Structures are given as C-alpha cells and as structure tokens.
Amino acid sequence: MMLRILACAILLFSATVLSQNVATLRKQAALDQEVTTEPIANEITNDLKVSRNYPMQPPIIPHNIRDYQIDLNVNTCLACHSRRKVTNTQATMVSVTHYMDRDGNFLAAVSPRRYFCTQCHVSQTDAAPLVGNSFVDVKELMAVSKNENE
Amino acid sequence: MKDYLARIWRAIRKPSTHYSLGFLTLGGFIAGVIFWGGFNTALEVTNTEEFCISCHEMENNVYEELKSTIHYTNRSGVRATCPDCHVPHKWTDKIARKMQASKEVYGKIFGSINTREKFLEKRLELAQHEWARLKANDSLECRNCHDFAYMDFTVQGKRAARFHSTFVASGERTCIDCHKGIAHNLPDMAGVEGWN
Numbered sequence: 001m002m003l004r005i006l007a008c009a010i011l012l013f014s015a016t017v018l019s020q021n022v023a024t025l026r027k028q029a030a031l032d033q034e035v036t037t038e039p040i041a042n043e044i045t046n047d048l049k050v051s052r053n054y055p056m057q058p059p060i061i062p063h064n065i066r067d068y069q070i071d072l073n074v075n076t077c078l079a080c081h082s083r084r085k086v087t088n089t090q091a092t093m094v095s096v097t098h099y100m101d102r103d104g105n106f107l108a109a110v111s112p113r114r115y116f117c118t119q120c121h122v123s124q125t126d127a128a129p130l131v132g133n134s135f136v137d138v139k140e141l142m143a144v145s146k147n148e149n150e
Numbered sequence: 151m152k153d154y155l156a157r158i159w160r161a162i163r164k165p166s167t168h169y170s171l172g173f174l175t176l177g178g179f180i181a182g183v184i185f186w187g188g189f190n191t192a193l194e195v196t197n198t199e200e201f202c203i204s205c206h207e208m209e210n211n212v213y214e215e216l217k218s219t220i221h222y223t224n225r226s227g228v229r230a231t232c233p234d235c236h237v238p239h240k241w242t243d244k245i246a247r248k249m250q251a252s253k254e255v256y257g258k259i260f261g262s263i264n265t266r267e268k269f270l271e272k273r274l275e276l277a278q279h280e281w282a283r284l285k286a287n288d289s290l291e292c293r294n295c296h297d298f299a300y301m302d303f304t305v306q307g308k309r310a311a312r313f314h315s316t317f318v319a320s321g322e323r324t325c326i327d328c329h330k331g332i333a334h335n336l337p338d339m340a341g342v343e344g345w346n
Contacts, residue, residue, distance in 0.1 A: 045307060047307055047308035047309060063307060063308075063309055064307060066219075066220060067218065067219050067220070067331075069331060069335060069336055071335075072338075073335070073336055073337055073338045073339060074331070074336045074338070074339040074345065076331075079344070079345060089309075090312070
C-alpha cells in the first residue's frame with residue numbers, strides 16, 4: 001500500500017515537472033491568466049484532391065462534411081462513395097481494402113471496421129502548424145540513398 | 151336556468167326592433183373582422199418556433215438536433231425556424247397543413263411519441279410524410295429562401311455546382327431528393343430510395 005502511494009506521488013511529481021516544458025495552446029500562461037487565442041481556422045473545402053504522403057495514407061477529405069451523419073442508421077459518405085453510387089456522384093469509390101475484414105477476406109459490403117469514415121479520413125484546416133515537421137517523403141529518401149551508394 | 155336560456159333564445163330569434171339594418175350589417179362586419187383577425191392571430195401564434203417547441207417532444211428531439219446545423223447558426227445569421235420549413239406560406243395550404251398538424255397534436259395528447267424511444271420508432275414514418283410533402287410541392291419551403299434562379303454555381307462547391315446545374319436545372323430532382331436530413335438526424339435509411 002505504502003509503495004503504491006509513493007509510486008503515485010512520484011508519478012504526479014514528474015508529470016508536473018514534465019508538463020512545464022510541453023508547448024501548450026495556452027503558451028505556458030499561468031492558470032489565472034488570460035491568453036489571446038488564435039482565431040479558429042477554416043476548413044479547406046476546395047474540392048481539390050490532396051496527394052498522399054505515402055501510399056497507405058487515408059486520403060484527406062477535400063470537401064465540406066458539416067453535419068454528415070455516420071451512425072447506426074445511415075452513413076452519408078457511402079451515399080456518394082459506395083460502389084454503386086459513383087456514376088452519379090463522380091466520387092472516388094472506397095478502395096477494395098474497405099471491403100476486407102481483418103483476416104483479409106473480402107466482404108460484400110463495406111467492412112464494419114471501415115464504417116466510421118472520419119476515424120481515418122479527416123478534413124484539413126488552413127491553420128499554420130504549431131510545431132515544425134521533419135517528415136521526409138520516401139521518394140526523397142530513395143534519392144538520398146541512391147546518391148550515397150554511388 | 152331553463153327559463154333564462156329560453157328567454158335568450160327568443161331574443162335571438164325575434165326580428166330586431168331597436169337596431170337599424172345598417173347598424174346590424176356594420177356590426178356584423180366589424181365582428182367578422184375581429185373574428186377573422188383573432189383566427190389569424192391564433193394562426194400566427196401557432197406559427198412560431200416558440201409554439202412548436204413548447205411541447206417537449208419537439209424541444210428535446212428535433213429542436214436539439216437543429217441547433218448544431220447550418221440552419222440554426224451560420225455566417226450570415228439568417229435562421230430557418232420550424233414553420234419556415236414545415237408550414238406553407240399560402241393561406242389555403244397553411245390551413246390544410248394546420249389541420250394535418252391537429253392530428254400531430256392528438257399524437258401529443260395521447261402520448262404516442264412522449265419518450266425518445268417512441269419518437270425514434272415513429273421517426274421514419276414522420277420523416278416520410280415530410281419527404282412526400284416536399285417532393286409533391288417541389289420543395290417549396292426550401293425555395294422560399296433558396297431561389298434556384300439566383301444560385302451562382304461559380305461560387306458553389308464543385309460537388310454542389312455539378313449536381314445543381316444538372317439534376318436540379320433539368321427538373322429531374324428536387325431539393326429534398328438530395329438534402330434529406332438537412333435539419334434533423336435521419337432515421338434508419340435502409341430501403342429509402344437512393345440510400346442503400
């Protein structure tokens with residue numbers, strides 16, 4: 001019992017110490033201080049497909065999805081993206097992986113694990129990134145290693 | 151009591167001896183105006199959102215859902231209230247809809263949707279009535295605010311412009327065909343045309 005309490009105390013202590021160095025949206029302002037916040041960013045809904053950073057990336061949603069209902073009753077996304085709808089809607093059909101269960105079997109309908117589209121597919125906003133990003137596209141990595149080998 | 155009533159009855163039946171025909175005609179006219187006005191005022195009162203959501207079935211279900219949608223809050227601040235979408239503007243249509251609504255009030259009194267569960271169970275049926283009505287009148291209530299003739303496709307989203315400039319322009323589809331669930335959550339859509 002004593003040990004557990006001690007462990008908790010250490011955890012709490014280290015958490016507070018650590019959290020002081022974490023960049024926050026409040027810009028490290030003290031609790032009793034007001035900070036001026038950035039305006040809420042707008043969603044990018046220009047209907048232009050965004051290229052993927054790697055082949056397995058779920059593509060970004062380039063259009064408005066305000067109030068699109070996805071629940072037990074109905075999946076609004078599939079009203080345009082399902083296999084039989086794309087002639088009319090000219091939307092990209094959900095790819096074949098959406099019909100596979102986790103054992104790789106192909107199902108007749110979109111697999112339950114791919115039903116909640118916005119779990120993986122999201123819209124982007126025009127917000128400036130809070131932190132830098134050092135992601136390097138695999139194409140560039142390939143070019144680098146090719147140069148090194150030569 | 152009986153005597154009293156009988157006396158009143160006689161007074162009503164007896165031709166007027168004290169008042170001129172002109173006075174009676176005018177009086178009738180004025181009374182008529184008051185009644186008509188009263189009727190229309192009552193109609194107006196029942197034609198407000200406050201009235202619609204004064205019963206909890208509406209307030210706790212559909213109104214709650216409307217609040218997160220674009221017809222409740224948007225950048226231009228133009229709001230659509232319940233009667234904007236559910237009650238026709240033309241007087242005759244309005245009366246017809248009100249008489250239909252009396253049935254819905256009946257539903258309220260006898261509690262056919264007095265819990266969330268009962269409401270959800272009935273929801274498909276209620277929604278289908280509205281879809282049928284809007285389909286039949288070519289989405290008149292939507293068009294009261296969204297006039298197709300003044301839609302500028304060039305500033306619409308690409309998807310919106312493509313659908314509007316084809317299916318709507320040709321009259322093949324009407325607003326409610328594509329914009330179901332624009333203001334409230336949808337019921338189970340399995341079996342509804344275009345949704346499976």
